[in-house]
Each structure stands twice: as structure tokens, then as C-alpha cells.
């Protein structure tokens with residue numbers, strides 16, 4: 001006896017869809033003069049080439065809202081910071097109005113959660129009015145409390161970026177951080193290319209700044225930091241281990257091992273959302289059948305469970321036909337870790353998401369899963 005792989009895969013897909021639909025929407029204002037690299041930054045940090053997909057929808061005279069179907073993110077892109085004092089002050093007012101409008105909605109999906117103010121390091125100077133504007137914004141922010149992150153774009157010279165960063169930090173502004181980045185590789189000479197960097201730091205700072213109810217969203221939409229995705233995914237595994245351990249506080253007879261499945265599916269769902277890949281039923285089926293299904297048509301039936309137990313050091317002989325709390329934890333951890341490891345390979349471009357369902361992908365998953373089981377706790 002066990003549970004039908006097909007059925008569980010279908011339920012997991014429904015769970016994933018539901019969780020994605022229910023993600024809170026992240027709203028960011030990206031401000032800065034024309035040409036500083038706002039669009040390049042947006043496309044390098046977020047999935048789905050957001051800034052290339054059109055001009056966005058005008059929301060004020062100098063602001064456009066960029067959204068894309070199935071991406072729980074809205075970017076407010078500003079124009080006109082370079083167009084002389086009068087326009088500048090209009091843009092500033094529009095930024096503040098947009099923040100206030102979001103606040104008065106009392107809806108997390110409408111609120112502005114963060115401002116990235118972009119300054120081009122390569123231009124080698126900061127206009128005094130930019131510092132003035134940051135002062136003004138951070139003053140207004142004492143009421144609105146929207147975190148401001150200054151992003152130093154096109155920082156191929158790390159030395160210039162560090163100097164500019166210190167200069168801005170010395171202004172004692174009410175800002176979260178000043179983060180130098182190079183959003184994409186930069187050809188300095190024919191034979192010298194400055195490598196992109198800093199976007200992972202930006203995501204880390206965002207992760208520390210945003211409230212917890214936006215972190216799954218942040219991880220879902222960002223493509224700049226594998227480390228941050230993994231950190232969040234490992235937290236989901238830890239939660240599932242705690243649940244599985246509690247569920248098996250009274251040892252579970254092998255035939256009832258399927259009672260661990262809901263906890264494990266919730267874990268796989270969260271990890272899927274964090275990685276932000278388009279995971280379909282074929283892929284979920286492959287993940288299940290090459291781990292807790294061990295090649296069978298069912299998962300965690302009596303036979304499969306007893307085979308899995310044999311792989312866990314100490315568990316097989318001591319089990320006496322039951323799954324103990326610690327063994328339930330090990331099985332759950334191994335599933336979560338194997339899934340994180342294979343999705344990390346996809347993130348790194350070592351395979352495509354659909355390759356997971358190939359023979360090679362499934363073999364990789366099985367070997368990862370076995371390794372994690374053998375490691376035990």
C-alpha cells in the first residue's frame with residue numbers, strides 16, 4: 001500500500017498554483033536619472049526581463065508601473081530627474097504622492113515597500129541636488145517609513161564606488177544601505193571585462209529590510225542570489241522536519257508512513273515558490289518517483305518505506321516495523337535537500353528545469369536523495 005504518485009503530483013501542482021496566486025505583491029520604486037542603468041538593473045535582478053517587456057503603464061506624469069503576468073512584482077520607474085529643477089521637484093512630489101497613496105490603501109499589495117535610488121558611479125560625480133533630494137526623501141520618510149536603498153550603478157571601478165559610498169554614508173541620511181553594483185559584465189577594453197557583482201548583496205539587504213510576509217515573494221521574483229534562495233528554502237526544510245518529527249512522536253507503523261506526505265508536499269511547494277521556476281506536473285512526478293517513491297507507482301508505501309529505512313544508518317535495524325521521529329525527520333530532510341540541490345543546478349544553468357524529468361535528472365535526484373538519507377541526521 002501507498003499513495004498514488006499521479007494523485008500526489010496533481011495535488012502538489014494545485015498547492016503550488018495556489019501558493020503563487022496568494023503571494024503578496026512586492027512594489028518597488030526605482031528612481032534615478034536617465035541612463036544610470038535602471039532598466040539594466042531591473043532585468044538583472046528580477047526574472048522574466050521585466051523592463052524590456054514594454055513601457056509599462058503611466059501612473060503619474062513621470063512614473064510608469066511595470067508589471068508582468070504571473071510575476072508578483074510591480075516596479076515604478078521614474079523619468080525626468082535630469083530635466084531641470086522644476087521637473088525634478090514634480091517627480092519628487094509624484095514619488096511622495098505615490099508612497100502616500102499606497103499607505104492610505106492599508107493594503108500590503110498596494111503599498112510601496114522599498115525605494116531604490118540609483119546613482120551612476122561611472123559619471124564620477126554626484127550632483128548636490130541628488131543629495132538634497134535624498135535628504136528630502138529621507139525626511140519625508142520619517143513619516144512614511146519606506147526603506148530607501150541607494151544603488152550605485154555601473155560600479156566597474158570598485159575604488160570609485162567605495163569613495164562615493166563613503167561620501168553618501170557621511171551625509172547621515174535616513175537610508176538602509178548604499179550598495180555598489182555592476183548589473184552586467186562591462187567591457188573596459190578588448191581584453192579586459194569587469195565582471196558583474198553586487199546584486200546578491202542588494203538581495204541580501206532587501207531580505208533583511210522587507211517584512212516577513214514579502215520574503216517568499218522576493219525570493220520568487222529575484223534571480224540574483226542563489227544563496228538567499230537556499231537560505232529561505234532551508235528554513236522551509238527545517239519547518240517540515242519539525243512537523244514530521246512531531247507527527248512521528250509516537251512511532252508510525254510502516255503502512256501509515258504516508259501520513260508524512262502532506263507535510264512533505266507543503267515543503268516542496270514552498271521550495272518551488274522560492275526558486276520561481278515553472279514546475280509542472282511531469283517534474284513533480286519525477287521528483288516524487290525518484291525519491292520517496294523510489295521508482296514505484298506509489299510513494300511511501302510499506303515496501304518503499306522499509307527500503308528507505310535500510311539506507312538510513314541505524315534506522316533499519318532499530319525500527320522494528322515503525323518509523324521513529326528521527327527517521328521521519330531524516331526522510332523529510334533528504335527529500336527537501338535533494339530538491340534544493342537539483343533546483344540549484346537549474347539555477348546555475350547546469351540543467352534546464354525540464355531536464356529534471358529526464359532519465360539523467362531522475363538518476364541524479366535518486367543519488368542525491370540516497371546520499372542525504374545516508375548522511376542521516
Ligand SMILES: Nc1nc2c(ncn2[C@@H]2O[C@H](COP(=O)(O)OP(=O)(O)OP(=O)(O)O)[C@@H](O)[C@H]2O)c(=O)[nH]1
Nearest residue numbers: 033034035036037038039040154182183184185186
Ligand atoms: N555593461 C553594462 N552596461 C550598463 C550597466 N548598466 C547600464 N548600462 C548601460 O548604460 C546604458 C543605460 O542603461 P539603462 O539601463 O537603459 O538606463 P536607464 O536608467 O533605464 O535609462 P532610462 O530608461 O533612459 O531612464 C545602456 O546602454 C546600458 O547597457 C551595467 O551594469 N553594465
Ligand SMILES: [Mg+2]
Nearest residue numbers: 038039040051
Ligand atoms: Mg530604463
